[in-house]
Amino acid sequence: MEKFTTLTGIAAPLMLENVDTDVITPMELMVTYGFGRHVGRIAFAPLRYIKTEHDGPDFILHQPTENPEFVLNQEPFRQARILLAGTNFGCGSSREMAVWAIARMGYRCLIAPSFGQIFFNNCFKNGVLPIVLPRPVVEDFAELARSGGVEAQFTVDLNAGEIVSPAGEKIAFAVEPTRREALLEGLDEIGLTLQRESEIADFQQRDRQERPWVYAVARE
Amino acid sequence: MPSGQTLFDKIWNRHLVANLGPGVDLLHVDRHLIHEGGGPAFRSLAKKGYTVRNPELTFATADHAVSTVPGRMDDTTERSLQWVPALRAGCAQAGIRFFDLNDAEQGIVHVIGPELGLTLPGLLLVCGDSHTCTHGALGALAWGIGSSELEHVLATQTIIQHRPKTMRITCDGALGRGVQPKDLILSIISTIGAAAGSGYAVEFAGAAIRALSMEGRMTLCNMAIELGAKFGQVAPDDTTLEYVAGRPFAPHGEVWDAAVVDWKMLASDAQATFDAEIPIDASLIAPQISWGTSPEHTVSIDGLVPDPAQAATDEARKSMQAALQYVDLQPGTRLEGLRIDRVFIGSCTNSRISDLRAAAGIVKGQRVAAHVTAWVVPGSQAVKRQAEAEGLDQVFRQAGVAWREPGCSLCVAWNGESVAPGERCVSTSNRNFVGRQGPQSRTHLASPAMAAAAAITGQITDARKL
Numbered sequence: 001m002e003k004f005t006t007l008t009g010i011a012a013p014l015m016l017e018n019v020d021t022d023v024i025t026p027m028e029l030m031v032t033y034g035f036g037r038h039v040g041r042i043a044f045a046p047l048r049y050i051k052t053e054h055d056g057p058d059f060i061l062h063q064p065t066e067n068p069e070f071v072l073n074q075e076p077f078r079q080a081r082i083l084l085a086g087t088n089f090g091c092g093s094s095r096e097m098a099v100w101a102i103a104r105m106g107y108r109c110l111i112a113p114s115f116g117q118i119f120f121n122n123c124f125k126n127g128v129l130p131i132v133l134p135r136p137v138v139e140d141f142a143e144l145a146r147s148g149g150v151e152a153q154f155t156v157d158l159n160a161g162e163i164v165s166p167a168g169e170k171i172a173f174a175v176e177p178t179r180r181e182a183l184l185e186g187l188d189e190i191g192l193t194l195q196r197e198s199e200i201a202d203f204q205q206r207d208r209q210e211r212p213w214v215y216a217v218a219r220e
Numbered sequence: 221m222p223s224g225q226t227l228f229d230k231i232w233n234r235h236l237v238a239n240l241g242p243g244v245d246l247l248h249v250d251r252h253l254i255h256e257g258g259g260p261a262f263r264s265l266a267k268k269g270y271t272v273r274n275p276e277l278t279f280a281t282a283d284h285a286v287s288t289v290p291g292r293m294d295d296t297t298e299r300s301l302q303w304v305p306a307l308r309a310g311c312a313q314a315g316i317r318f319f320d321l322n323d324a325e326q327g328i329v330h331v332i333g334p335e336l337g338l339t340l341p342g343l344l345l346v347c348g349d350s351h352t353c354t355h356g357a358l359g360a361l362a363w364g365i366g367s368s369e370l371e372h373v374l375a376t377q378t379i380i381q382h383r384p385k386t387m388r389i390t391c392d393g394a395l396g397r398g399v400q401p402k403d404l405i406l407s408i409i410s411t412i413g414a415a416a417g418s419g420y421a422v423e424f425a426g427a428a429i430r431a432l433s434m435e436g437r438m439t440l441c442n443m444a445i446e447l448g449a450k451f452g453q454v455a456p457d458d459t460t461l462e463y464v465a466g467r468p469f470a471p472h473g474e475v476w477d478a479a480v481v482d483w484k485m486l487a488s489d490a491q492a493t494f495d496a497e498i499p500i501d502a503s504l505i506a507p508q509i510s511w512g513t514s515p516e517h518t519v520s521i522d523g524l525v526p527d528p529a530q531a532a533t534d535e536a537r538k539s540m541q542a543a544l545q546y547v548d549l550q551p552g553t554r555l556e557g558l559r560i561d562r563v564f565i566g567s568c569t570n571s572r573i574s575d576l577r578a579a580a581g582i583v584k585g586q587r588v589a590a591h592v593t594a595w596v597v598p599g600s601q602a603v604k605r606q607a608e609a610e611g612l613d614q615v616f617r618q619a620g621v622a623w624r625e626p627g628c629s630l631c632v633a634w635n636g637e638s639v640a641p642g643e644r645c646v647s648t649s650n651r652n653f654v655g656r657q658g659p660q661s662r663t664h665l666a667s668p669a670m671a672a673a674a675a676i677t678g679q680i681t682d683a684r685k686l
């Protein structure tokens with residue numbers, strides 16, 4: 001997994017509530033294009049593109065018409081690597097592709113008042129840092145991003161647990177320590193857990209005695 | 221023994237393999253369920269050099285990508301062909317039991333888990349699907365995971381989790397005549413909001429919950445995720461035990477007796493405290509219908525499309541405006557009487573036998589409106605067999621409702637089945653998101669009775685009036 005330490009850049013303000021994973025990665029498009037190379041192009045498709053009458057089902061592969069009203073299509077936000085989002089961002093399904101798509105678009109850090117919980121978890125598994133901050137703070141950031149253009153540089157420092165806003169203000173954020181460490185080090189969680197194999201084996205051995213019904217499932 | 225523990229805490233603590241840091245634990249996974257979306261995990265694991273640790277604790281089925289057309293096979297659709305054989309092969313290689321396309325046990329993963337007795341009270345169960353919270357209805361600790369976590373579970377039979385806060389939603393009073401469990405959960409979501417449960421594990425309690433059947437509880441817990449909560453639970457009671465007893469994979473004999481003793485201790489202690497408490501008066505709830513693109517965009521059947529100008533925040537106003545544009549509705553419109561094109565009765569929310577009975581009760585002896593296409597997609601082969609034994613399939617067919625094979629179907633535009641652009645669909649599924657039922661589809665979430673009523677009249681209708 002790619003490490004995350006610090007990131008400096010402009011931030012794109014996508015301040016809508018309840019942006020769900022079906023908007024971030026529409027199932028229909030995902031299964032058409034696969035989850036690999038094109039997943040970044042799929043991201044936010046219903047908001048990002050205008051489908052014209054001439055477009056076939058694979059229109060996304062052929063320079064689709066962009067919706068100029070959509071903030072992520074506008075300059076300077078096309079260059080942003082930080083995304084400012086509304087309440088409950090990434091709610092909905094467990095599809096990890098939603099994170100892959102956002103990462104492929106270039107975003108490594110997401111800041112919102114709250115996140116869909118499975119999406120939030122999935123971010124950490126993919127080197128993307130989701131930060132929860134109070135709504136007024138995120139709204140302030142959005143205002144700074146809109147008015148400041150390319151000048152509005154934010155710095156996110158995971159080590160220090162701090163964001164420096166374009167106004168020079170320092171805002172602390174909390175990331176649960178194990179997740180923070182995993183991101184800073186780019187750790188392989190499966191490998192780490194397997195180092196605890198004896199603990200897992202002990203648990204199962206004890207548990208088989210206490211709860212035999214958990215393990216007696218081999219009905220043919 | 222520490223007193224004052226919640227149902228959630230008791231099950232969590234029971235599964236602790238190791239503490240990894242403040243609030244973060246490595247937990248044992250008792251049951252792991254997978255569907256087509258899990259197929260790619262096998263290759264990914266192999267590439268990293270890992271193997272499946274406990275294949276006997278994972279069970280798989282095909283639901284998301286399958287066609288539901290009668291007589292369907294792997295190659296009925298390209299979509300199905302792309303996904304089903306890959307999952308079958310992965311399972312065969314790993315030694316995982318796979319309930320194949322037309323096997324007697326096949327069905328939507330959240331329908332067959334409880335139905336087969338794979339889901340039991342007190343178990344820790346995960347699945348790469350957000351509606352895994354459904355299984356909490358039996359008093360299991362169950363939640364949806366992402367694909368990285370899925371690989372972790374396959375390789376280690378454990379999962380790393382951050383302990384959430386706890387919330388109890390206490391529903392007192394009795395549901396009124398013609399008001400279904402779906403109405404209860406939709407009403408809760410619209411009242412407290414789609415993000416209200418974010419960061420919480422929810423326990424549903426109170427007289428109205430105790431009075432629900434297991435299937436009703438599953439409908440309720442299924443939509444905990446639409447409250448933002450990964451977990452939704454109901455404490456096991458006699459209704460639960462009656463439901464589980466005799467299921468194919470459930471314990472029997474002495475093991476059953478021991479299990480029952482264990483399960484009876486799971487309920488939250490009287491002194492247990494929750495981080496949040498929400499009271500709901502179930503007797504005030506009317507049949508519900510959603511109008512927008514979030515399950516919180518829901519009103520009672522006599523309600524009007526709300527005005528974004530009244531929204532509490534700027535953010536909410538913008539979201540409401542976008543939703544209204546998408547669904548092509550004006551503020552102040554009455555929902556009752558709105559013309560519809562499609563009806564979908566199915567999904568892991570409402571495709572069980574009691575749901576089909578409720579829908580059949582409405583359509584019996586009637587005809588589907590001429591301009592409406594209506595489908596019933598039973599949640600599993602077992603539900604389908606039971607419905608056919610009761611003659612429900614005939615009731616639907618005679619009314620002009622299509623009777624299909626088990627799968628996710630129109631709940632998700634993954635399987636080649638979709639609602640056409642611009643069409644308005646009354647659906648018993650759980651998400652009315654933009655594009656969920658197909659690009660530009662418009663979804664109105666409702667109970668099976670309400671969906672059946674809409675099929676007959678061709679418009680959004682108060683099922684109590686039929």
Ligand code: SF4
Pocket residue numbers: 283284328329330349351567568569627628631632649650
């Ligand atoms: S029926 Fe719908 S919500 Fe349920 S598992 Fe299938 S796709 Fe997911």
